[in-house]
Amino acid sequence: MSSVLIVFLVLHIIFGTGGIVLMTAYLLLISKKNIEIKWLKVSSILAFLAFLASWIFGGFYYTSYYGKAVKPVILKGHFARVHEILMETKEHVFLFIPFLSLVIVAVTLAASGDLISDSKVKKALASLAFVVVGIALFILILGIFVSGAVGKT
Amino acid sequence: MGVGGATFAEIFYTKFQSDKKVDLFEHEVLKICVGVIRIGLVILVFSGLGFLVLARLAYLGPDVFYSSRFLAKMTVVVVLLFVALLMNFRFINLELGSSISTASWYAAMILGIWRNLNVSYLVIMLAYFIFGFIVFLLLTFARKHFVLKK
Numbered sequence: 001m002s003s004v005l006i007v008f009l010v011l012h013i014i015f016g017t018g019g020i021v022l023m024t025a026y027l028l029l030i031s032k033k034n035i036e037i038k039w040l041k042v043s044s045i046l047a048f049l050a051f052l053a054s055w056i057f058g059g060f061y062y063t064s065y066y067g068k069a070v071k072p073v074i075l076k077g078h079f080a081r082v083h084e085i086l087m088e089t090k091e092h093v094f095l096f097i098p099f100l101s102l103v104i105v106a107v108t109l110a111a112s113g114d115l116i117s118d119s120k121v122k123k124a125l126a127s128l129a130f131v132v133v134g135i136a137l138f139i140l141i142l143g144i145f146v147s148g149a150v151g152k153t
Numbered sequence: 154m155g156v157g158g159a160t161f162a163e164i165f166y167t168k169f170q171s172d173k174k175v176d177l178f179e180h181e182v183l184k185i186c187v188g189v190i191r192i193g194l195v196i197l198v199f200s201g202l203g204f205l206v207l208a209r210l211a212y213l214g215p216d217v218f219y220s221s222r223f224l225a226k227m228t229v230v231v232v233l234l235f236v237a238l239l240m241n242f243r244f245i246n247l248e249l250g251s252s253i254s255t256a257s258w259y260a261a262m263i264l265g266i267w268r269n270l271n272v273s274y275l276v277i278m279l280a281y282f283i284f285g286f287i288v289f290l291l292l293t294f295a296r297k298h299f300v301l302k303k
Contacts, residue, residue: 009209014199144218145218148219
């Protein structure tokens with residue numbers, strides 16, 4: 001694997017995990033009694049950008065290396081199911097994350113005035129952020145399992 | 154950081170609860186402990202992933218990633234994350250949650266240090282469950298003891 005691909009794989013992990021941390025921060029901020037709108041906007045935008053960056057770096061790594069060099073190794077080994085089930089699930093389920101994050105950003109920016117007074121909007125956004133954190137953690141765990149299937153053959 | 158933060162959060166909480174109320178200063182002290190625990194959790198996740206990247210690049214594969222010790226440590230970290238969230242939203246009793254959290258921090262530390270641990274995942278999880286229960290009993294005893302003493 002070239003140095004560029006290693007950097008891309010590491011950036012994919014860092015941005016993905018960073019997105020989870022930032023979305024968790026958003027979830028904690030929105031559940032506070034005294035909401036700080038500025039930090040809600042900052043955390044939601046940064047979380048969205050982090051997930052987007054993770055998608056781009058991961059996508060590049062997947063199309064230029066994983067499919068050609070890693071996937072055949074996994075399919076030949078004892079853990080072929082890891083690619084067939086876990087990676088396939090990861091590839092499709094992750095798509096929810098950037099778009100749901102974008103929804104959170106849009107609603108936070110558009111309804112920032114209502115967030116302090118309207119508890120329904122607040123609860124809906126908190127629930128959505130919790131779903132994003134849950135899906136992203138699930139994807140992270142799947143990524144760890146997929147990495148584990150790549151051994152010396 | 155996490156183990157230290159969780160330990161001191163328990164010590165301070167037990168001490169502050171002796172008069173059955175937490176004043177503003179005590180609340181601020183506990184907030185600092187929670188902040189330290191959160192930073193510890195973020196460092197734990199990122200440093201853990203760093204080690205995994207190194208293992209992935211060295212093609213260590215299933216020997217590392219599917220080992221019972223690693224799977225147990227990952228389970229403990231996920232429990233830590235979810236208990237922290239559940240406690241934040243008051244979905245779980247604060248005393249039960251903090252006991253699980255403290256036990257999980259120590260379990261994660263022990264699993265990290267005990268490199269030649271060679272038992273199945275189920276045995277480790279059973280030990281973790283028993284350990285969590287003992288920690289809960291000890292902390293409940295400590296809280297009651299301090300309240301009665303005052």
